[in-house]
Structure formats: C-alpha cells, structure tokens
Amino acid sequence: MGKTVVIKRAIASDVRFKLNDGAGSDAIHTTPIYAYAVCKLQTDQNMEGIGLAFTLGMGNNLVCQAIEHLTKHVENRDINELMANFGSTYKAMAEDPNYRWLGPHKGIVHLALASVVNACFDLWAKSRGLPLWKLLIDLPAQDIVNTLDLSYLEEVLTRDEAVAILSNNAITKHERTGILNTGYPGYDTSVGWFNYTDEKIKINVSKAIDAGFTAMKLKVGSKDIKRDIRRAKLVRETAGDKATIMLDANQQWHLSKAIEICNELKAINPYWVEEPTHPDDIAAHVTLAKEIAPIKLALGEHVPNKIIFKNFLQSGCMSFNQVDAVRVGGISEFITISLLSKKFGIPVVPHVGDMGQIHQHLVLFNHISIGHKALFLEHIPHLRQYFKYPARIIDGRYQIPQQPGMSADFV
Amino acid sequence: MGKTVVIKRAIASDVRFKLNDGAGSDAIHTTPIYAYAVCKLQTDQNMEGIGLAFTLGMGNNLVCQAIEHLTKHVENRDINELMANFGSTYKAMAEDPNYRWLGPHKGIVHLALASVVNACFDLWAKSRGLPLWKLLIDLPAQDIVNTLDLSYLEEVLTRDEAVAILSNNAITKHERTGILNTGYPGYDTSVGWFNYTDEKIKINVSKAIDAGFTAMKLKVGSKDIKRDIRRAKLVRETAGDKATIMLDANQQWHLSKAIEICNELKAINPYWVEEPTHPDDIAAHVTLAKEIAPIKLALGEHVPNKIIFKNFLQSGCMSFNQVDAVRVGGISEFITISLLSKKFGIPVVPHVGDMGQIHQHLVLFNHISIGHKALFLEHIPHLRQYFKYPARIIDGRYQIPQQPGMSADFV
Numbered sequence: 001m002g003k004t005v006v007i008k009r010a011i012a013s014d015v016r017f018k019l020n021d022g023a024g025s026d027a028i029h030t031t032p033i034y035a036y037a038v039c040k041l042q043t044d045q046n047m048e049g050i051g052l053a054f055t056l057g058m059g060n061n062l063v064c065q066a067i068e069h070l071t072k073h074v075e076n077r078d079i080n081e082l083m084a085n086f087g088s089t090y091k092a093m094a095e096d097p098n099y100r101w102l103g104p105h106k107g108i109v110h111l112a113l114a115s116v117v118n119a120c121f122d123l124w125a126k127s128r129g130l131p132l133w134k135l136l137i138d139l140p141a142q143d144i145v146n147t148l149d150l151s152y153l154e155e156v157l158t159r160d161e162a163v164a165i166l167s168n169n170a171i172t173k174h175e176r177t178g179i180l181n182t183g184y185p186g187y188d189t190s191v192g193w194f195n196y197t198d199e200k201i202k203i204n205v206s207k208a209i210d211a212g213f214t215a216m217k218l219k220v221g222s223k224d225i226k227r228d229i230r231r232a233k234l235v236r237e238t239a240g241d242k243a244t245i246m247l248d249a250n251q252q253w254h255l256s257k258a259i260e261i262c263n264e265l266k267a268i269n270p271y272w273v274e275e276p277t278h279p280d281d282i283a284a285h286v287t288l289a290k291e292i293a294p295i296k297l298a299l300g301e302h303v304p305n306k307i308i309f310k311n312f313l314q315s316g317c318m319s320f321n322q323v324d325a326v327r328v329g330g331i332s333e334f335i336t337i338s339l340l341s342k343k344f345g346i347p348v349v350p351h352v353g354d355m356g357q358i359h360q361h362l363v364l365f366n367h368i369s370i371g372h373k374a375l376f377l378e379h380i381p382h383l384r385q386y387f388k389y390p391a392r393i394i395d396g397r398y399q400i401p402q403q404p405g406m407s408a409d410f411v
Numbered sequence: 412m413g414k415t416v417v418i419k420r421a422i423a424s425d426v427r428f429k430l431n432d433g434a435g436s437d438a439i440h441t442t443p444i445y446a447y448a449v450c451k452l453q454t455d456q457n458m459e460g461i462g463l464a465f466t467l468g469m470g471n472n473l474v475c476q477a478i479e480h481l482t483k484h485v486e487n488r489d490i491n492e493l494m495a496n497f498g499s500t501y502k503a504m505a506e507d508p509n510y511r512w513l514g515p516h517k518g519i520v521h522l523a524l525a526s527v528v529n530a531c532f533d534l535w536a537k538s539r540g541l542p543l544w545k546l547l548i549d550l551p552a553q554d555i556v557n558t559l560d561l562s563y564l565e566e567v568l569t570r571d572e573a574v575a576i577l578s579n580n581a582i583t584k585h586e587r588t589g590i591l592n593t594g595y596p597g598y599d600t601s602v603g604w605f606n607y608t609d610e611k612i613k614i615n616v617s618k619a620i621d622a623g624f625t626a627m628k629l630k631v632g633s634k635d636i637k638r639d640i641r642r643a644k645l646v647r648e649t650a651g652d653k654a655t656i657m658l659d660a661n662q663q664w665h666l667s668k669a670i671e672i673c674n675e676l677k678a679i680n681p682y683w684v685e686e687p688t689h690p691d692d693i694a695a696h697v698t699l700a701k702e703i704a705p706i707k708l709a710l711g712e713h714v715p716n717k718i719i720f721k722n723f724l725q726s727g728c729m730s731f732n733q734v735d736a737v738r739v740g741g742i743s744e745f746i747t748i749s750l751l752s753k754k755f756g757i758p759v760v761p762h763v764g765d766m767g768q769i770h771q772h773l774v775l776f777n778h779i780s781i782g783h784k785a786l787f788l789e790h791i792p793h794l795r796q797y798f799k800y801p802a803r804i805i806d807g808r809y810q811i812p813q814q815p816g817m818s819a820d821f822v
Contacts, residue, residue: 029508056509058480062473062519069469097440098467104662104690104713107518108473152689155666155698251515255566278563279515280718282693283725287566302515307691314694 005079005127007049009042010071012064012115015410016057022195023382026250027221030195033057034355034383036326037064038410039071039115041123049079049123050408053115054326054353059108066112069099074120083124086147090117090332094149106304110329117330118358122406132331132406133364137173141166144369148336152307156314162339169371176368183397184363185215186356186379187244191235192218194250198234205238212396215244215271215376220261221252229264236268244376246298248274255284262292272298272320279303285317298322301351305329309337313344321346325362326353331406338366352378356391357407360398386410416490416538418460420453421482423475423526426821427468433606434793437661438632441606444468445766445794447737448475449821450482450526452534460490460534461819464526465737465764470519477523480510485531494535497558501528501743505560517715521740528741529769533817543742543817544775548584552577555780559747563718567725573750580782587779594808595774596626597767597790598655602646603629605661609645616649623807626655626682626787631672632663640675647679655787657709659685666695673703683709683731690714696728709733712762716740720748724755732757736773737764742817749777763789767802768818771809797821 016035024032035057041049053063073093074082082089093113094105102109125132136144141163150159188211191204201218208216218235220228228247235245247270253261258276265273273295277284279302289297296319303309305328312318321341325334338348348366350359356377366372377398384390388409392399401407427446435443446468452460464474484504485493493500504524505516513520536543547555552574561570599622602615612629619627629646631639639658646656658681664672669687676684684706688695690713700708707730714720716739723729732752736745749759759777761770767788777783788809795801799820803810812818 028506028511032509056512058507058509059477059513059520062476062513065473066470095439096469098443098469100439101467102470102473102519102522103517106514106691106715107520108513109470109518111513152665152692152695155695254563278718280517280716281563281722283722284563284566304517305691307689311692311694 003127005047005123006044007041007074007077007079007123008044010068010075011040011042012067013038013040014061014064016060017383017386019382022193023190025193025195026219026248027194027252028250029056035060037067037111037115039067039119041074041119043123047123047126049119049126050405051115051117051119051122051330052326052354052358052408053111055111062108063111063115066109067115070096070112070116074116079120079123079127082120083147086120086332087149090329091149091151094329105307105329110304111327114326114328114330117332118325118406118408121331122408126405129404131361131401131403133361133401136361136365137368141170144335147332149332150336153310153340156310157340157343161343165339165342166369169369173368176371179364179367179374180400183399184367184374185376186213186393186396186398187215187217187246187376188213189217189378189380190382191216192231194219198231201231202234202238205235209239209243214242214396215246217246217248219250220247221249225261225264228261232265232268232270244271246270246272246274249276251275251278251302253277255287258288259291262288262295266295270295272296274298274322275301282311282315282317286315289317296320298349300324301327306333306336306340310340313340313346318346321348322351323348324351324353325358327351331358331362334362338370338372342370342372347375348372349375350377352380354408355380355383356398357387360391360401361406364400414538416458416534417455418452418485418488418490418534419455421479421486422451422453423478424449424451425472425475427471428794428797430793433604434601436604436606437630437659438605438663439661440467446471448478448522448526450478450530452485452530454534458534458537460530460537462526462528462530462533462741463737463765463769463819464522466522473519474522474526477520478526481507481523481527485527490531490534490538493531494558497531497743498560501740502560502562505740516718516740521715522738525737525739525741528743529736529817529819532742533819537816540815542772542812542814544772544812547772547776548779552581555746558743560743561747564721564751567721568751568754572754576750576753577780580780584779587782590775590778590785591811594810595778595785596787596807597624597804597809598626598628598657598787599624600628600789600791601793602627603642605630609642612642613645613649616646620650620654625653625807626657628657628659630661631658632660636672636675639672643676643679643681655682657681657683657685660687662686662689662713664688666698669699670702673699673706677706681706683707685709685733686712693722693726693728697726700728707731709760711735712738717744717747717751721751724751724757729757732759733762734759735762735764736769738762742769742773745773749781749783753781753783758786759783760786761788763791765819766791766794767809768798771802771812772817775811
C-alpha cells in the first residue's frame, strides 16, 4: 500500500494552445487549437494529480465546468483507498443521476469524466513514487480489474475473463519486459497535415526518415479526390516502398465515396485508412471493410465509450483500435476497452489527444500485461515545450518515462 | 412566402421545474427535475421563436452556453430566407469546426443544436401565422427536404428518395386528413412512475381508463425482478385484457438479465419493452429482439442522431422508433429520421421530452405527409401549467393545436 494522500480540493482549468502554420489541420479542422480540460487534484501532501481531456478549443470551458461537477465523487478520499475499488467510483460518476442524461457516456460529460479519472490515476502513481506504467504492470490482476466498470459487457467479457486475461499474461510477462530496454517505435503524424503544401510534405517525409521513423501518416479527405491521390503517391514515392504509410480521412467520405477513393488508394499500399466516414456508423464501416479489402480500417478516435467499441469489435470492421484515454472515460475505460480488444484479437494503437504523454505509459501496460504487442504509437510534437516531462523519441522510438505519475504535468 | 422577419438577438435561458411525490421517477432518475435549455430568437417584429432541448436539470446551464455559441449561425437572418435552405445551416451548425469535437452529433452540443433548430421552426410557423403542423403539411416536398441534412445517409436515403416519399404521400394526403377532425390517441406514462406505490399505480390505472386512455406505461428496471413482475401484473389486472400496456426499463438490464426478465414479462402481454439495456448497444438489442420474440422493442429516447438511428433500423431490432425532437438535432433531424424510419417500415412513436407540446404537431405531419400512421403519442401532464398553450387531451385523445407556432411558449 502507498502512503495516505487525501484529495482536499479539485480545480478545473482551461488550457489552450494555438498552433502555427497549418500544424494540426485536417479535413474538418482547418484552424485547430489544441486544448486541455485539466483536472487538478490538490492533496494534503506535496503532490497533486493532473488529469487531461483533449478538445479542439471551442467549448473546452464547458468540459471544465462538467469536471467541477464530477469531482465531488473523489474529494476527501484517500487516493489508495479510492483506487482499491475505483470501478465503483467510476460507475458512480458515469451514472451520476440526471447528469447522465447529457450523454449518456458521451460528449462533454464523458470528456470531463476522462479528465477526473486520469487525475486519479496520475495521483495514484505519484503517491507510490512510480511512473504509471510501472504501477500498472506490477499490480495483481484483481487490483487492475477493481479499477474497471464492466457493466453491459457481460456477454463478451466477464470479470473472471478480464482477470484471466491479465493473470495469463502475467505468467509470460518476462518475455515482454525487454521493451523496457528497447522502447518501441513511434509513427510521425506531423509529416502531412491537411493544409501543408506538397513541397512541405515532401521535406517532412525526408526529415521523418532521417529522424528514424519508418511509419508516418497523411491527412486526406479533400473535396478534390485527385489532391488526396496525388499527395498519397508523393508520400509513397518520397518515403520508399518499405515505409509504413497511414491515411486519415477524418470522417469526410460517405460510404460510396469511401469505397471509390479507398480502392484508388490501394495503389500506394496504405497500412490503414483511418476514420473514412462518420464515426458512429458501424454498418457503413462493415460494408466498407468488405469492399476495400485488403485495406484495413483504423477506428476509434471519436468513439466515446466501451459499449460502442464492443459493437465495433463484434462487427468485425475494425482492424486497429484507436481508443484514446482523453476521449473515453479515462485510463479506467481505456484498460476496459483494451481488454475487450484483446478478447477480439484486435490490436490497440491509441489516438493521442494527449500528444502521447499518457499513452506512452498505457502502451507499455498493454504490451506487458495484456499482451497487446506495441506496434507503434502516434507521435505529435507540437506541444512538447509545454509539458514538464515531454515524451522522448530517439531514433524514432519512444523512450521509457521514469518520473512518477503519467507525464501530464505542465511546465 | 411569409413576411420578412429578421432574427435580431438570440437568448438562452435555463428553466427548471421541480416535480413532486415521485412524479417522473424511473429506475435511474429517482429524484428528477425536468428542465429546458430554451433558445429564444427575438426579431424585428412582434414575435419570437422559442426552441427547447430537454434535460433532467443538472448541466442544463451547459446546454444553454452551447446554444449561445451556435446561434451566431442564425442571427441577422430573415426566417423565411433561412428556412428556404435550412439544411445547409443545419449542417453548418452540426459541423461547426472544432466545436464538433465535443460530440460529434451527440451530448450537450447536439442538445443545444436541437434547441436552436426548434426555435427556427417555431419562428418560421409564427411568421406565417400557422401552427407548425399546418405549415409543414402544406409545404411542397422539395421545401421540406431543403430543411434537412441527409449527409452520411446516401446508401439508404438519397435526396430523391426523400422527395419521392413525401410526393407520393402528398397524392393520398386527403385520405389521412380526417385526423384533423378526430385527433389521435395519447398514452398515459404517468400511471406508473418508478417510485409510486403499488396502491397509487392501481388508482392511477383506473383514473387513466376513466379519462379515456386505452394505453399506458409502467416503469420497471428494479433491482428486484419480483417487484417488476408484480407491478406489471397489477397493471394488467387493473387495466384489463384489452388495454395496451408498455413497460420501460430505462436501460437497467444487461443482456442476459434482459432476456430472462422479458421472457417472464410475456405473461402480461406487453405491447413493447422500452430501453431494456444500454442505448448505444445495437448488437445486444439485436440478440435480445430475437430471444424475446414476439415481444417488441421500443428504442430511441437516448439515441442522439440520424446515423445511429440508421444503424438501429438497418439492424432490424427496433420495432418502434422513439426519436425525440428535443434530443436529436431538432425538428430537422426528427423529420430526417422519420423519413428513414418510413423507408425501413418502422413506426415512429416519439418520446416526449417536450411533454408532447412540439410532438403533437410532428405526429400530424408524420401521419399526413409521410404516411406514418399516428398510433398514439406519449402524454405526460406534469408541466402543463407552465405552457401557454398546453396540449389538450379529451377522452384520451390529443386535440389539434390551432395557435401559430409549435406550442413551446411558456406562460
């Protein structure tokens, strides 16, 4: 057990960062702002928990107000006592009567939940003096599952099955801890933002390769199909045949257009196509996945909760699970969804609304404790100057964070 | 064309009503407050548009703040010019860059959209001096479809098909306008709120029958299965074999529990079971519908948008579509979903977060212009004292509203 650390006061703050020169732009968001609805848990000790939910600026203040409503569930609690049975507190927050009408389990109230939950996990790790990944990989299976709410998943993932996945992987854990020496690959999302010129993309691809990246992403979803095709070919030609190239359409295509364009994009052999159409449209993704095989779909950036992830996994259309711990209900729901994804044999490759700060820990946990091979993790460097301990990438590989907590502290 | 009426100023207001003695209680919401995030569109004329989104109190202020963000899309517009091509404004609001991250198309931002959209329709009808139903049933098919955004529905409902549904029904419209003389049945939701005693339910059922209702609803979803069964039998015994009885579980059952209980509830021959499990869980509803046939499922109260309705309809599990115009993106998306539902042959029986004030108009439009037979409409009387023109029910039947607008004005 860790020492007694009591949450005395919760503060929400609205933190926004302007991006420059087309950075962060995609087919929907032409002038994005990156923003965090931050939950800060002050304690009776010299430490505080920092939680994040990610937004694109507008309405970030509404998420902050929702955070202030939810934190009453954790105030005056000792963090270790709280986390020993966190699943019940998670459920109480997610099911907060009357408030859940505003979701349920989606939208602003769920983003707020993410921030509060993440702050609790951060504080828990800090109270033990451990980086989050280290805390999580050393916890007994039962203790991990005690932090989860498995409601409405019973027909595909019982509590016993969740414990069994973790217990069975614990037996072979030593086979996978080598990652703590080697780190694991990042992939570069910043070569091809939507508003970048062709020339800039070409330069960025070369820079990425020089920096050790072997995988990178291009934003597509233009109204002009030819622009998408031209730029995809440009990235392939510049990066070479061996590079791993992903394409992200940011939901811009309706079904028949998605089929048409994806079939044209086969020419550049993409590793995946991401968010081709509306993120709620499971049936369209099922049709699309069949029509464009062998192209695979990466989905989940805008999927808000475990129930919809369950349905996507059951449907068979999702080849890469891009759950984001600053979109779903924080680390607790992220782990739940990772266990579900393991059950269905689908790899987890998170979207990083947190710029990878938290997810760099969760990839290690998923790799070591759940047996989700760490394929690679998205890397976006635009906010690194603002984090106290920014993720470190050397030769295209994420290094292992060593500071206590989950690396979400700001400078 | 109507006269020129320019929207000069939009105001959001947070209106909450306390309910007494267990009214409105269900398995989740034991002490509900009924609240509206109201969008008021002031004009250069002596009239204003009133829009509503419904919540259960907590966080209603957040919806109001989101309304204030969206109304910039309609300010300084002439209402008739705006509504002539409202689909494009609807889309601009639903896709507002950066803001859509907070949904997309769900949660607080989408509730806010509902309120703004509804205010526009209300003002449109008032500008013509017509009750909303009269405005809508007399509009040419093209004009109706111009108010809709059919994005992401192309594979099941093209613009041409939407126009065709309305045009074909216009030909036989005269066969269905008799409803304007007879009204149509209401069903009584207030006989069996969750916290009511068995004795009170028994009295309420008798009162409902005396008042001319032949259909009524009981709240179930208790942790104690026997309580649900006992009360369902009580309603059946009191109401008699001919009464139409619906059961509403308010999402309380996981799949296997839902199967078990619904099979026990067959004994009382329910007309439908409503929201048996998590409202996002299409796959679970598909399994459930098969397992409990011939019991039918009524779904949609918490379904936020046309995409998820499309998936529910495609899945075949939904027997009654309970779309609510104060949950989805207002009357525009309600009509879109009604057209979709017509395409799939599924009746629309709205949930009435608006206490039926707006939906009494939409049922008439659906019946006359889309050919959705008006089965009945939910009736909840608890707020009637607060509305300027409360819905009138005589002998269990909704009467036809005659005042200009959509009956959402408060006293």
